[in-house]
Amino acid sequence: MRLSPGQRQRLLDQAVDAAPDTARSLRLGPQEKLIPKDVIEDADGTVHTRYERTYAGLPVLGGDLVVHQRHGPRTVTYASKAKLTVPTTKAKVSADAAKKSALSTAAAKGTRKAGSHSAPRQVVWMMNDRPTLAWETVVTGVQRDGSPSERHVVSDAASGATLENAEHVDSAQGNSLYSGKVTIGSTRQDDGTYALIDPQHGGHRTLDSTGNFQGVLVTDDDDVWGDGTAANPQSAAVDAAYGAQTTWDFFHDNFGRNGIANDGRGSYSRVHYEAVQGVHLANANWQDGCFCMSYGDGADGQHPVTSLDIAAHEMAHGVTSATARLGNFGEAPGLNEAISDMMASAVEFYADNPNDVPDYLMAELDDLHGDGKPIRYMDLPSKAGISSVGYAPLDYWTPETTFAEPHMAAGVGDHFFYLLAEGSGKKTINGVDYDSPTYDGRPVAGIGLSNAAAVVYRALTVYMTSTTGYQDARTATLRAAADLYGGKSDAYEAVANAWAGVNVGNGYINHIAVDPLPTEPVATGQPVSRQINATSSRPGALTYSAKSLPQGLSIDESTGLITGTPDKAGDYSTVITITNAAGDTRTLPFTWTALESGGHFFINPTTYVIPQWGKVESPLVVRGKPGNGPSDLKVTVDLDHGFSNAQVLDLIAPDGTVIPVKSWGPWELTPELHATYTVDASAVPTVGTWKLRVTDGTPGFYDLAPGHLQRWSLTF
Incomplete structure (x- = not known):
């Protein structure tokens, strides 16, 4: 349901008035308060209100939550379910000491000309489910590639230990593009000249930052912009303006979103960006601090990084920042990058620009590595090869994903999205050949790009929080699919199967999904309690049966619980069969070993x-x-x-x-x-x-x- 600015503001005002009662109903502590940040209303009247939390007046990082309510009982999605309390709100480490340490830490991570954006603020750090009194210092400067740096350093207020040291300027990689002849928004000024101010898209402005990192509004005498070559500085401005308006229209036409922050306000774009005069930005980025996008001219200063997918990627970072605020802890940064890639592909297909044929590649018009290849392949991310950070993008989830560089960890989400949209196996789309495998070798059927994007967008704006990683993203997208298409739908199954295809959770076979079986050996004389966990996308209860269990064990046909005490060692050719109410069955054979346990x-x-x-x-x-x-x-x-x-x-x-x-x-x-x-x-x-x-x-x-x-x- 699309809310007008007035309707949205009224709901937010109501949430502000009700915040104390909401906090009490959620059994939050007496020192906790809720601050409404966003609200979405579904067509059926369900209202999803996103809150930030404070503790004793201090912002809580990782304490955000979303309340979902219609007329019946409410449900809540928490960034952290841990009890929010700290022994004291008096810091042992001074603000000056925290600032000095933050500057040093930021410099060690590559922030040049580091300076404090403002005085350190006291916060409660809750990203790791262990509330800790902390200092947050925002250090600004310049990254090694010329990008602006906005590094958030969080340090323990008792010990001074660094809890987070994260760059908040989200950068996409790229360095060459061209959007062709397009129509863009401009505004005639009082002196008769024209400026790249788009009145149809929140007054979005396009600036030229050559020699001036803050940027100067791009203007023209005859309202004919650029000549389609990099030699003309206006050409990159056209691409940036086109990318911003197209991405705005995509979110508006598909999801009813009114701009990045859903408030009708436009951002601005800076092309030919130089954070330091003469030092070219080698890529592009989104920056929360300025609510803007900055585009460089590539490492050689000759290739503007302003392709449509790059622009959509960066603008999607802004949407994520305005909604789930996926943070810099655990897998959230990688998921953040992946969602921007997903939306970038969706925007390309929405635009259907013949000069930039829609595909599941990132920056395919750019020769970043000098090899003529895209920087990301969503059907099989590892095809991109080793990146500048020394790693290849991940095709599948592993425990190491938590520690991977965000653009590398994004491969898991990129691969999921491709499987969800198009399915597995070989196919040719718009002249591009794809061949997407799955982790378990099982085929995955796609639901189409538009449906896949709708699932991800709803999950992002309604169910994800600042700490969401890939396992929680699976839960969020399944809830979104259930909302949009029904919990017993083929689309719901497809979401689960796409995640299983990248080794996140379980997929459905014959409409039945099963957790990995607890098939480790049992031992004679040792009591056994092993639960078979399964679900079906079809209505009704499941029944369980088993053949050739280790002697002494039996299975409960209604619950799937295997119990008993093995009394004979050996290898058993066990078969578990699960049947749903529609008569679909899933058979799971395996060898189950009973070890000898006794004597000495x-x-x-x-x-x-x-x-x-x-x-x-x-x-x-x-x-x-x-x-x-x-x-x-x-x-x-x-x-x-x-x-x-x-x-x-x-x-x-x-x-x-x-x-x-x-x-x-x-x-x-x-x-x-x-x-x-x-x-x-x-x-x-x-x-x-x-x-x-x-x-x-x-x-x-x-x-x-x-x-x-x-x-x-x-x-x-």
């Missing part, structure tokens, strides 16, 4: 997730002769974690005695731990249930995927 050796091979900064306990039943344990009890542990050596291990005897097994450290980056430890158990009973407790000792400023206790055993 007892093992629990069940995998347990190690929660971040939390702990988990795995039980192990020991049977045999009563009495105390040996003085040289062997404890063998297999686990994986980004910082395995930061995991603390304790053995809990049947009588509750805690026996230390492994302390914290040593501090080394070790992704797996496979070790046997000897402990003295002579003072505790042998028979009963033992437990191995794993405590995650990873420092709080690291945001890692959870680890896993794979198995452990005792040898008496």
Whole structure:
């Protein structure tokens, strides 16, 4: 539903008035307040209100949330569900010390001529689900490639440790383009000349920054702009103005969005940008601070970076900033870049400009690397090869995606979008050959570009928050698909299957999706509880059956829970069958091993997730002769974690005695731990249930995927 500026403002005003009651209903703390930032109303009357949070008057970074309400119960999407509280709002580190440290940190990351944009502001940092009193300092300057730098440095107000050091000038790569003959908006001035001010698109202005980084309004005597060559400085201005108006029209015509911030206000574009006189910007960027886009002339100063997909990419950064505000923590930066690529392709197809044939490539008119190739291929991102940062774009999600450079991590989202729009396999579109594989080798059927863009846009503006990564993006896009096409639709399945195609979540086969089966071995004498989790895109309940389970186990046909105690070791050719109410079935065969556990050796091979900064306990039943344990009890542990050596291990005897097994450290980056430890158990009973407790000792400023206790055993 398209809201007029007046309607939108009325809803925002109502949200402001209701904010205290909303905060209370959400059970926020007494020092927390909600500040409405945006509102969307669906045709059915559902209102989605986006809020920022404050704590004791301090902005909360990573505390944003979206309230979804119609007439019934409301639902909420949180950037963080952690309890918002800090011991004190009095900083131990002074603002001056925070500023000095931020300047040094920014300079170390490549910001030249670094200076503080304003005094550091005190905030609560919540991006890692651990609220921390902090200082945020905005450092401005120039990046190595000549781009303006607007680096946000967040530091712990108690220790001074850097929590975030993120560049907020979003840059796309590119350096050559041409949009052909187009119609652009201009305004006649009082002196009879014309200026590149577009009255139909919020008064968007196009400036020339040659020798003046702030830019001078581009003007002309006869309202005929440029000559289509890079030698004429107006040509790049035409491309920038055309890109801005086309992207504005795309968002308006497809989603009813009225400009970048949905308030009818135009931004401005700066071409021939020089952050420092004579130093050419090698690419293009969006900058929140000026609400503007800046376009350079390439590394050699001769190739304006103003193609339609580059312009759409940068303007989409502005839309993201005005909505979900995808931040600089975890996978959010990569997702931010990917969404700009998605919208750039969608804008190209919307424009259908014969001089820039629509495709799923980025900056294909630009020869950035001197090899005549695009800088991004959405059907198979790794085709772009090694970039200037030393890595190739990622085709599929892996745990390392969290730490990848944003443009490289964007490959996961780019590939998802191509699969969702066009599907997998070989095809030719507008003369371009594509061949998109999937992670699991299963085919994916696309739903068309327009539908794919609609799903992503709704997910971005309604369900994503500042901390959204790829797993949460899957959830957001599935909710969006359910809103637009129904939760039992083929489009809903396609979204899940496209994500599964890039190794994010599960896909549907025969309308049934199944979580990875818990097929790690079981052990004789050890109680088993393994849950089969499945969903169907068709109405009705699921039923479960199994053949050849390890002897002693059975499955609940209505819940899919496998329980029992194995009593015979061996390899079992197990088959799990899941059936939905429509009669569709999905059959899952695998070999399930039952290990021998008893005598002097007892093992629990069940995998347990190690929660971040939390702990988990795995039980192990020991049977045999009563009495105390040996003085040289062997404890063998297999686990994986980004910082395995930061995991603390304790053995809990049947009588509750805690026996230390492994302390914290040593501090080394070790992704797996496979070790046997000897402990003295002579003072505790042998028979009963033992437990191995794993405590995650990873420092709080690291945001890692959870680890896993794979198995452990005792040898008496």
